[in-house]
Amino acid sequence: MAQFAVIGLGRFGSAASLELMRLGHQVIGIDSNSKFINRLADQLSHAVIADATDELALQELDIAGCDAVLVAIGENLEASILCVLNLKNIGVNQIWVKATSKAHHMILSRLGVSRIIHPEEEMGVKVAQALNYPMVSQYMALGNNQYLVEIDVSPRLEGHRIDELLADGAAFVKVVLVKRRDKLLSPVATDFVLERHDSLILAGSLEILKSLAPKLS
Known part of the structure; x- marks a missing residue:
């Protein structure tokens, strides 16, 4: 179990806070708006009204000991930057x-934060990918144009061997594992026969995965 602080409890910050709680972590939620704090007070480990642009206020909350801090402040650019500077100053x-x-x-890049998030942009990309490849239930970019994708096995694919489906790109695609109900099957032989409701986890370049998409739909 880790401890996180989330500063800014609007729609994005509150969703992140509640998901971290669901995953079993401790979460300190911080916002200057009492309405947001009252809404989440009973759902987070701690919910505190505080001004994140005040370094002393952050010091008093002792969040330097957290495993990570998520700054989810919305449109107030100045408040976000001041908050980051304060967090760096307190260690x-x-x-x-x-x-x-x-x-x-x-500006955040120059400040050297650990990660910069563009939630609307990233969600837009995910939605576009889902529309373009409806057979892909999850995907993750690994860098250098390499992706990890989860493909739900449709009724049409039931009974097919993996090497039949991946014949044109088998040399360039890695079958990571197969999810079958509550089991994770790995390593996976090329002659593995798929069942309905299996999920196939593949790794490979975007180009190869695109070329295989028609066979996997």
Whole structure:
């Protein structure tokens, strides 16, 4: 179990806070708006009304000991930047920040935060990918144009062997594992026969995965 602080409890910050709680972690929620704090007070480990642009206020909350701090402040660019500077001054090492513009991103890059998040942009990409490849239930970019994708086995694919489906790209795609109900099956032989409701986890380049998409739909 880790401990996180989330600063800014609007829609994005509250969703992140509640998911971290669901995953079994401790979460300190911080916002200057009492309405947001009251809404989440009974659902977080701690919920505190505080001004994140005040370094002393952050020091008093002792969040330097958290495993990471997520700055989810919305459209107030100045408040977000001041908050990051304060976190660095009090010794927070892992700082994740929601960026709202290119200028905001550039400033955060210069400040050397651990990770910059563009939630609307990232969600837009995920939605576009889902529309373009409806057979892909999850995907994750690994860098250098390599992706990890989870493909739900449709009734049409039931009874097919993996090497039949991946014949054109088998040399360039790695079958990581197969999820079958509550089991994770790995390693996976090329002659493995798929069943309905299996999930196939593949790794490979975007180009190869695109070329295989028609066979997997």
